[in-house]
Amino acid sequence: MAKVLCVLYDDPVDGYPDSYARHELPRIDHYPGGQTVPTPESIDFEPGQLLGSVSGELRLREYLERNGHELVVTSDKDGPDSVFERELVDADVVISQPFWPAYLTAERISKAKNLKLAITAGIGSDHVDLQAAIDNDLTVAEVTYSNSISVSEHTVMMILSLVRNYLPSHDVVRSGGWNIADCVSRSYDVEGMHVGSVAAGRIGAAVLRRLKPFDVHLHYFDRVRLPEEVERELGVTWHLTVEEMVAVCDVVTIHCPLHPETENMFDEALIGKMKRGSYIVNTARAKIVDRDAVVAALESGQLAGYAGDVWFPQPPPEDHPWRTMPHEGMTPHISGSSLSAQARYAAGTREILECFFEGRPIRDDYLIVQGGDLAGAGAHSYSRGKAE
């Protein structure tokens, strides 16, 4: 019998939705490149349901209890008296999400003597101290690709919205006005602009692919180069350094994981090397950029806009400056938690648990840490050590 501790975000303010906006989700079998969507033996939900909140429980309770395991679900994750902190001491498995991260620090890992498996219901395991996980022989797994396309869509949406000045223009009509000049004096077409992606993994490449028919000039910086035929197909220019790339771009979008080499990459110095009036979109992790340097650049005009879906910490305090800085297009870490994505990462979490409890290997694509080292997808995407 194992204890599974699952940290999820809170339910809707108005309660669990009685009815959803839509009746069905499109059926997706494969991701680009051929990897199949999750293949658990079964699921206990209808795709399209809200699964990622506390009441949703990723619909794991029936499966776990039927197999004699215990499930504890909470959203109370911060501070020494939190349910997470209390329940962690004898948990065998922790499930958390980037949207509402239960930070698995080295200290917490050292106290969780039974802990064997940490699952990210989504993508991105930077809320886990991977070095501590390596040192303590934990397995860390995430549902690779489950929401990559979701995030890539969110990114294109944010690029268009910043450049075209959507959000302020919407505010104008909602508040009863019609001053077109106010809206358009900061509105541009993306056509012809130079757009660069920091990293071209699953998400970055999907963003580049979606932007191609907008007749923009595409760029990327990555330590791993895309296959030559993909570079040619997308007409994308590779840059050896991020400095070289941002200097020629009008829009920069960030798609690398957070690890010691990427932390604080967009500091005052790098932002200062961008073209004046550039835009940054960050759907990766907040700590890849310097919080206050972004605010200062927006205020000075060095940046024309910043849209992001990621914050630190999460949730951010009410007075976090990104809530009120000018020319922002922020969302509360939702890009990878659309109902479409939830169906996939809930199924993937179930698949990982089935493998774990039945002693079958977890898909290599899902592994970040195993056997005391970076493994599987983690070996490509992360570095050892801990981002501070």
Add this chain to the structure above:
Amino acid sequence: MAKVLCVLYDDPVDGYPDSYARHELPRIDHYPGGQTVPTPESIDFEPGQLLGSVSGELRLREYLERNGHELVVTSDKDGPDSVFERELVDADVVISQPFWPAYLTAERISKAKNLKLAITAGIGSDHVDLQAAIDNDLTVAEVTYSNSISVSEHTVMMILSLVRNYLPSHDVVRSGGWNIADCVSRSYDVEGMHVGSVAAGRIGAAVLRRLKPFDVHLHYFDRVRLPEEVERELGVTWHLTVEEMVAVCDVVTIHCPLHPETENMFDEALIGKMKRGSYIVNTARAKIVDRDAVVAALESGQLAGYAGDVWFPQPPPEDHPWRTMPHEGMTPHISGSSLSAQARYAAGTREILECFFEGRPIRDDYLIVQGGDLAGAGAHSYSRGKAE
């Protein structure tokens, strides 16, 4: 000596911008398909400046006055005592914009004895009674293609924003909250959805092309069929009737001109034939949809969202229901008036005036009515008679 009457939108509330968000515009020479951007003999502005407002004057004053003509610029366009109504009586040329339309009714045309040319600084001449223009031997011209790509970008932005629930999610963080579940309980991926375009002219085809890499199923309805190789390249399904198309679509985007055959096309009956929980994006003209049927469908859940850039009348009254209806993503007719588009339609307006005053033919692509009949682009896009 001619009198040119130019109706433009008002200046920014805080005055003409001292500095713009960006220093330069990408240089675009051709539109897709090869048509060149406008080729006036010269222009008196820097691309990127605010040209479409009253103080911007499309930067026509120097050119016109140097050639002995008179330019009257106003935003006062409605009612019998408006500057537009007063100055129209002896105007030779009227310039107006879809964003801030000076409605050239049959009655007004009959009073404007000197009127020879009506120019739309932009695209879409439905604010002109084309039948009256035909009957009175006016020339009606617009700057075809000048902002088609702009509008196509706006459309893709609105589709993504509605489906992913962007605007309400942005409101959550801006107001200090972090309830992810509230945001995502109406957030979906567009991947795998069926998206249909009403008409596949310049804008509709550009939208379809931009959506293709999102791995959606594309559809269109048009009286003119796309070339077979374009249909194949986009993988787009043609429908004989709009009813047949909307019945299979999750998202419907409208890109036909307003004329008697398209007016009120999306009434309660047609919206009722859509899938429950569909989305409509309308960057074409407001009167193609029934105002109150849209509101009712959003309230009942038949529509999951409606985003649009077009209203009737323009400006709409403060209590226009589209300002406050649920699940809306409206903007105040700005999609075709980005600074990028303004540079092109200001240059195109200049080109048309140069042709007119120098007795050279206006590009066929720009003509809507000439010589007592629909002409040029107008012959493809409009029908005779008047949309009420």
